[in-house]
């Protein structure tokens with residue numbers, strides 16, 4: 001997917017083009033850029049702006065349009081009328097999502113739009129917008145209406161819509177101590193989207209928000225779905241904002257470790273737990289982690305061999321593979337069906353010592369009796385599924401641990417369940433030391 005970001009350069013990478021490249025790359029998007037101005041700014045203060053010439057802006061856009069299939073566009077800082085006209089000429093016939101984030105003043109107080117060009121912004125940039133995302137201050141400047149009890153957000157948004165924006169979101173419209181709301185005006189409907197307010201001033205939330213909207217629209221989500229997605233994405237980025245410089249924190253998206261990386265790192269940690277060899281059963285151990293909403297063992301990552309005991313050590317014999325585990329993966333699937341947040345599991349040796357530690361811990365434990373397994377279940381070979389479902393039925397809340405005491409020729413077993421492999425390691429530390 002190729003998304004074009006048209007905007008200013010922020011050398012501190014808190015906002016503008018650099019922030020868009022960072023955010024889009026976290027979403028696996030290839031970012032194309034057309035720079036409208038170079039600014040000198042950091043996380044504490046704003047220096048100067050040097051807009052580029054209309055000629056080089058036009059050439060940047062032409063070079064991109066002649067080569068790439070562009071799926072969506074985000075427009076941020078456009079400093080003056082000449083640049084606005086170039087953008088209008090190049091974009092007016094496009095039929096792809098365009099999100100316009102009108103930036104007028106930086107968080108640190110710098111001027112990002114020449115005041116005399118506001119009317120050109122109304123004429124050339126607003127009509128390009130599939131979604132226009134001003135904050136309250138920007139909406140007031142662009143509409144020339146101050147929001148008050150008489151002039152509601154609806155009046156202001158309708159004025160901006162009349163200028164040609166198809167959909168308008170005024171961000172930060174209704175703020176009290178613990179809520180931030182955005183007012184949305186679509187073609188035929190209007191509504192508010194609210195979320196908990198994070199008490200952190202930050203640099204880049206507006207850029208992140210508009211980038212996430214265009215990403216979602218390109219993925220064929222409708223306006224409402226895209227705004228909810230962007231709100232959540234931005235919320236996380238503000239929560240996770242980092243103080244990279246000496247000034248205000250910069251919005252930041254946490255890198256979600258891949259399923260493989262997360263499980264592999266947990267398995268390594270597991271094998272290093274002091275004395276863990278005592279917890280490896282005869283049939284050895286598997287440690288699994290599934291995708292969200294797994295449908296079969298093919299959606300569950302596990303070790304194609306097992307974690308095996310070698311004297312007083314444990315070693316991993318085999319590779320991580322989807323479908324690598326049969327038994328533990330089947331137990332996880334049964335559990336996940338009832339409790340979708342549970343995506344990881346490990347089996348451990350049944351020992352009275354471990355059971356008494358489990359009973360002393362605050363973990364929720366349940367069990368099942370393999371002697372009570374109905375014959376037809378035995379014939380169908382669906383023992384594990386039946387057992388986990390019986391233990392779930394025996395428990396008032398989601399079990400952290402399920403065990404059974406075995407049957408003739410069947411080894412007793414403990415299975416620990418958790419949302420993630422890391423979560424499992426935490427539970428194991430409570431019951432093995």
Ligand SMILES: Nc1ncnc2c1ncn2[C@@H]1O[C@H](COP(=O)(O)OP(=O)(O)OP(=O)(O)O)[C@@H](O)[C@H]1O
Nearest residue numbers: 134135171172180196197198205206207209231234
């Ligand atoms: N402190 C906060 N806590 C939670 N959400 C926030 C907070 N500040 C902003 N948001 C949300 O982040 C999104 C982006 O809005 P914001 O008001 O930051 O944009 P902006 O002021 O236009 O930024 P810029 O001028 O940089 O483009 C909106 O959905 C808004 O509700």
Ligand SMILES: Cc1ncc(COP(=O)(O)O)c(N)n1
Nearest residue numbers: 008009015016106107203204
């Ligand atoms: C080049 C550029 N574009 C946009 C912003 C607005 O971002 P913020 O409101 O976080 O300062 C900025 N400061 N610089």
